[in-house]
């Protein structure tokens with residue numbers, strides 16, 4: 001490919017003052033683009049730091065309310081809630097996720113009451129935090145994740161979350177047909193204005209490691225029969241197309257930084273907003289390098305988030321959401 005030369009332009013002219021760089025910036029990063037994932041844990045008295053995610057906590061109901069209020073006050077675009085039950089409440093079906101008194105549903109009601117429509121309240125609609133085997137679905141007699149039984153359970157989970165005040169449900173288990181099942185279930189229960197943020201292209205990733213600490217995951221083995229192989233771009237686009245056809249209001253690619261080509265491809269074709277999830281391992285890597293003094297953590301965080309926006313994400317889930325809102329203020 002030969003590009004025509006533009007010898008008269010001198011690109012550096014556009015970079016010569018901060019005001020010119022600001023005027024000509026192609027990509028913006030604003031707090032409203034960012035969603036803060038948060039963890040609420042049943043049965044703890046004090047918030048617990050997560051060792052592999054410095055600065056991120058497992059919250060009590062009270063500390064969650066304070067942190068949520070602070071993040072929303074700082075201007076983040078939304079909150080994504082994950083619930084961690086007591087070990088003794090986990091079972092094969094993940095029943096405590098559906099239980100209105102389960103920790104996630106209780107915390108959703110707290111935040112819905114505190115914040116109302118001042119934020120966009122989202123819930124992770126998945127079973128892995130709640131099952132004693134740690135898989136994202138219901139197992140059949142041979143121990144394999146049963147697609148239809150899982151979808152039936154996801155519908156109950158989504159309806160319980162909507163009843164508890166979630167404005168957006170986020171099915172993240174990668175079952176076939178999960179979006180259609182949940183849309184039908186929400187509509188039948190009268191929640192026609194609850195949105196579905198579909199984890200449409202979710203890869204089986206080593207970058208979820210710290211998250212599994214954060215939710216005290218019971219998983220033995222891996223999620224490769226439902227999450228995608230990292231090399232598959234065409235398959236990712238098929239997953240995205242299916243989810244849009246099934247009624248996804250927002251589609252998501254996850255993780256973000258190792259999959260920016262997928263974010264770009266999704267942004268080029270999607271008729272609905274595209275989100276990307278900068279996952280726990282991405283946060284941990286930059287935080288660890290910064291803690292060693294090897295990189296400037298704040299600059300690296302902002303650069304990584306800008307790259308995700310540049311790749312085409314409208315919305316970015318990031319554990320830095322509230323920090324970034326403060327840094328940009």
Ligand code: PBG
Nearest residue numbers: 126128172207208211279280281
């Ligand atoms: C599954 C879920 C996972 C994450 C979000 N939702 C973990 C997994 O698939 O193993 C990972 C998020 C992160 O790593 O930050 N409910």
